[in-house]
Amino acid sequence: MLDRVHVYFQQMASQSADVIIIGAGIAGVTAANKLFASGYKDVKILEARNRIGGRIHTVSLGPNACSVEMGAQWIHGGGDNPVYCIALAHDLLDHSNVHDEFAGAYYNENGTSVDKSLLDTVTTIFKETVEDMVDFSFSDSKSTLTCQEYLTNRMSTILSPISDAQKEEAANIFRSLLNILKEDCGDDLTNLSLRCNGFEDDFRNDDHTLPAGYENLLRIQMSNFEPDVIRFETEVKLIDWSEKENGMDSVVLKCVERGTEMTYTANHVISTIPLGVLKKKHKQLFSPALPAGKASLIEKLGFGKVNKILLHYEEPFWTKGNGGIKLVWDQAPKCDVGERSWARDIFAFKEMKHIDNMLIAWIYGDSAEQIENIDEARVGEVCTQVLRQFLSDNTIPNPSSVRTSKWCTDPHTLGAYTFVPSDCHYDDVGRSAKPLLRSSGKPTVLFAGEATHSDNYGSVHGAMISGIREATRITKWKTKQGY
Ligand SMILES: Cc1cc2nc3c(=O)[nH]c(=O)nc-3n(C[C@H](O)[C@H](O)[C@H](O)COP(=O)(O)OP(=O)(O)OC[C@H]3O[C@@H](n4cnc5c(N)ncnc54)[C@H](O)[C@@H]3O)c2cc1C
Structure with missing residues (x-):
């Protein structure tokens, strides 16, 4: 009996998925949505907080419970900004209220x-x-x-x-x-x-507002998600991307899920961990350590407060x-x-x-x-x-x-958004998106999030485009392999 209980807990403590996305901000949720839309179903999102959105955080305040943004406020620009297009299509914009x-x-x-x-x-x-x-x-x-x-x-x-x-x-x-x-x-x-x-x-x-709350943008992206796609209160503590001797080439994620240690394995991991967190923790988060070039970019790029x-x-x-x-x-x-x-x-x-x-x-x-x-x-x-x-x-x-708001001490953001300091270049932001590959060329750990978009870093639309970019990188690789 005890053995059966032990096996049960061992099973509980380890799960796998084809693709695991770290972070349920706009980049992570958009990446998952893109993968589902491309026909890939075995996708999970691990989210450290107990809510979706990351730096998009709508709260209700005041006696009339108005929707107020603690993070992202505006959609910057119209035209073909994808965030604007979705908001427009779903009637989320207040056209009389351009900032x-x-x-x-x-x-x-x-x-x-x-x-x-x-x-x-x-x-x-x-x-x-x-x-x-x-x-x-x-x-x-x-x-x-x-x-x-x-x-x-x-x-x-x-x-x-x-x-x-x-x-x-x-x-x-x-x-x-x-x-x-x-x-x-x-x-x-x-x-x-x-x-x-x-x-x-x-x-x-123009800067556009979403009077009913920016978070609705995420809910639209999530409308096709099964209820258990996102594992909340699951903080990834270690991303083990080493090539294992037994030929197993999946990535192992050591997590703490609602206070319990948990292991997830995946063929592909998309990290949307914000630059502020990577700056402080990349040395302890990745095993083996990130390649020197990527680590130095993380350290050099600016993360504003x-x-x-x-x-x-x-x-x-x-x-x-x-x-x-x-x-x-x-x-x-x-x-x-x-x-x-x-x-x-x-x-x-x-x-x-x-x-x-x-x-x-x-x-x-x-x-x-x-x-x-x-x-x-x-x-x-x-x-x-x-x-x-x-x-x-x-x-x-x-x-x-x-x-x-308290974005600077929030352990899952540690700042607000990316900027380019004088010893860096836009291209450095783009280069920070370079994935970690297996010797076979398989993209194993991929990087999305606002800090990886060379033109639109620091924005919701930059983060969204980066999520689509990394999901597409995976689908292209899979198509090439005949999956
Ligand atoms: C005050 C403020 C105002 C802003 N105003 C605007 C604006 O008006 N317009 C605009 O376009 N942009 C604005 N931005 C920027 C915009 O909010 C961000 O660029 C965008 O939301 C980032 O999305 P993301 O998915 O890259 O990251 P995030 O939204 O930060 O998502 C990352 C997710 O990863 C999770 N996470 C982190 N570490 C771990 C871990 N170890 N394990 C598991 N999960 C983890 C986090 O909890 C988070 O949910 C603003 C930001 C701030 C802070």
Whole structure:
């Protein structure tokens, strides 16, 4: 009897599938969907969390249980963006609510409104400067300049059309607008490569919202999934891709599934483990270790830090429909900001048209990481102090509830999204997708996820395309083998 129990548990502790995908974010779910659509049924997804979506995470907040995004917010661009196409086909878009990055009421740190005509002039200069940075990146493919170096070198020329009397205020506006780019990469521009700044589509394409929640995009992809395709709370601890002496050429995954050790074997594994996690853990995750070239790419590529602060109010104190509130900080802190120094990295309290009474602030870099260790109520109090100062209005209420995302310390992400630092190139991002092959040429461990798409890294559509790419790599190989 005891032996039978032992065998039962041994069977329980080991499972196999033809293809195992690590991660049920958009890349993993799309890869599985593509494999099912191609007729391959023996596919499993192992997901460390107890939910789908990864960095797509829709939650219900406020008394009206509005759908709010803790991660991905917009579909960047329309046209043939696959995410846009699916959202359009399933009527998920709010066409009346196209995001305008520059919209809002602008205030100076001294509590005055920003001069409207100066703001318009500087905004135009800012947009032209971004275009120039993109043009420069195409003209000098060998440059190792960072975006910050480029801007510092040209700052006096950039602001030359402004009169001396307005130069200081114009510089403050320009620096504040730069936060838009910093939010885009999740880091200071001191680290961001000028030749690979990834801004080419910014401000040229529209950003679309999904009022009922980004997570619906995943549910559509999963509509054909059997209930047990995804194994939740199953964290892959070791990917053993060694060629075994007994000729067995499957990959062995050592996991912890709901607290119990578990082994999965597969012919092909698609890893969508985020770059932030790979940076910290690739040495312990892979056996044998990853080839030196791939390991060094993982270490070199940048993984930015971004968080959101969601502030819910009983009543809006701002003018509704305006886009929210924008902060134009002085160059040097006028007052001792002390423990609230992180707030200086907030540029916008954005209003979301489909969410009543809520402002959303984005925060990037070290400040994004810093707020994860601060009580959410305290984060809300500091935001109130800042808003009262900028709007010169001490009656601005505290938010009725505050929620902050925590992507930097989340063990299954460890950051927000990929950027290209000055010692890397777009091609490095593409090269990080190179699969691990058997001597037979069989793709054994494949890599998908936003960090593997050379043009569209850092985005939902980049992640989605990467999932299709790796599923196709497997189906092509199988077709070639006559499967
Ligand atoms: C704050 C924020 C705002 C953003 N805004 C936008 C936006 O507006 N538009 C846009 O296009 N993009 C945006 N992005 C980026 C976008 O969310 C990501 O590029 C995309 O969702 C990444 O998908 P993925 O499948 O590659 O990775 P993920 O979604 O991170 O999926 C990876 C999955 O792997 C799982 N996992 C990790 N390690 C293991 C393990 N060892 N074992 C098992 N499972 C594991 C994770 O739990 C996760 O579910 C934003 C991201 C953030 C953080």
